[in-house]
Amino acid sequence: MINKLISLKEETIKSLGDLSDQKSLSEMRTRVLGRKGELTTLLRTLKDFQPEERSAIGKLANEIKVDLESRFDSREKFFIEELEQRDLEKEFIDVTLPGRRHGFGKLHVLNVVTAELIEVFSGLGFQLAEGPEVELDYYNFEALNIPKDHPARDMQDTFYFSENVVLRTHTSPVQIRTMEKSRPPVRIICPGKVYRRDADITHSPMFMQIEGLWVDRHVSLADLKGVLTAFVEEYFGVGIGLRFRPSFFPFTEPSAEVDIQCVICGGSGCRTCSFTGWLEILGSGMVDPALYGFVGYDPEVYSGFAFGMGIERIAMLKYGIPDIRSFYENDVRFLRQF
Numbered sequence: 001m002i003n004k005l006i007s008l009k010e011e012t013i014k015s016l017g018d019l020s021d022q023k024s025l026s027e028m029r030t031r032v033l034g035r036k037g038e039l040t041t042l043l044r045t046l047k048d049f050q051p052e053e054r055s056a057i058g059k060l061a062n063e064i065k066v067d068l069e070s071r072f073d074s075r076e077k078f079f080i081e082e083l084e085q086r087d088l089e090k091e092f093i094d095v096t097l098p099g100r101r102h103g104f105g106k107l108h109v110l111n112v113v114t115a116e117l118i119e120v121f122s123g124l125g126f127q128l129a130e131g132p133e134v135e136l137d138y139y140n141f142e143a144l145n146i147p148k149d150h151p152a153r154d155m156q157d158t159f160y161f162s163e164n165v166v167l168r169t170h171t172s173p174v175q176i177r178t179m180e181k182s183r184p185p186v187r188i189i190c191p192g193k194v195y196r197r198d199a200d201i202t203h204s205p206m207f208m209q210i211e212g213l214w215v216d217r218h219v220s221l222a223d224l225k226g227v228l229t230a231f232v233e234e235y236f237g238v239g240i241g242l243r244f245r246p247s248f249f250p251f252t253e254p255s256a257e258v259d260i261q262c263v264i265c266g267g268s269g270c271r272t273c274s275f276t277g278w279l280e281i282l283g284s285g286m287v288d289p290a291l292y293g294f295v296g297y298d299p300e301v302y303s304g305f306a307f308g309m310g311i312e313r314i315a316m317l318k319y320g321i322p323d324i325r326s327f328y329e330n331d332v333r334f335l336r337q338f
């Protein structure tokens with residue numbers, strides 16, 4: 001029995017050295033020291049021995065068990081460390097490799113154009129103003145002289161949060177918000193996103209506008225023409241003709257749409273201008289005195305003009321972009337160009 005125990009110990013120690021991984025180590029541990037393992041099986045025969053022998057054999061068996069267990073443990077530790085070491089080597093960082101370059105980001109073309117427009121109008125004395133995109137029906141329609149049943153609402157159908165809360169359809173509500181909280185002179189420029197139920201090659205359900213408003217004593221249609229002419233010359237170039245076409249907006253009277261000479265063909269007629277030689281760029285007019293009633297200005301003392309233009313439209317004309325959807329598709333090949 002004693003010999004058997006000793007040779008079990010020696011064989012186990014010998015084959016421990018031959019093991020190459022954790023899996024075979026744990027299989028071997030079970031085979032030798034497990035509940036049905038070789039050592040345990042040997043010890044089952046202990047009851048056949050005399051009591052004195054039994055205790056000597058038991059003592060030896062126990063020593064062997066403790067010894068083997070610690071050998072298994074240290075072998076296991078060795079395997080684990082070896083694995084960690086291999087992982088570390090895999091993570092080795094070659095500091096001599098060239099770095100990965102990150103491209104520089106840039107402003108979206110619509111933000112560039114917005115900044116340029118603000119710049120031009122700041123030069124003409126306009127101050128930046130902003131308003132919320134989720135707007136009250138009151139500011140978006142009601143106080144702009146567009147009552148609930150007015151047909152002008154048809155052209156500006158939008159997303160309703162509730163009966164009185166909408167996604168604004170234009171930047172004109174900022175006119176009312178600004179006049180409500182300040183006294184003339186008011187000279188503001190307000191860019192921002194607006195929303196309409198509209199989608200085709202030149203219309204998007206979300207787009208951007210920039211609104212201008214100038215209210216003071218003695219502001220006239222001549223001032224409107226002067227400001228817009230200065231803007232067109234500065235932004236599109238001196239010599240680009242513009243014309244005022246009578247139009248209608250519930251919040252301006254009289255109203256005019258402004259066209260510029262086609263920047264693609266110079267006015268001789270092409271596909272972009274539908275062979276008219278002209279491109280519509282904005283809506284404008286003298287502030288309808290009815291609006292002053294909503295903000296507490298005296299219409300006998302003050303007058304003013306307002307205009308609103310689509311920023312995408314301006315960008316499309318400035319850079320010759322044929323499809324409005326290109327602005328929102330996030331295709332870097334498009335966006336990189338500006």
Ligand code: PHE
Nearest residue numbers: 170172249283284306307308
């Ligand atoms: N708000 C008008 C629109 O979106 C444009 C406009 C602004 C017209 C200011 C006149 C004065 O169509």
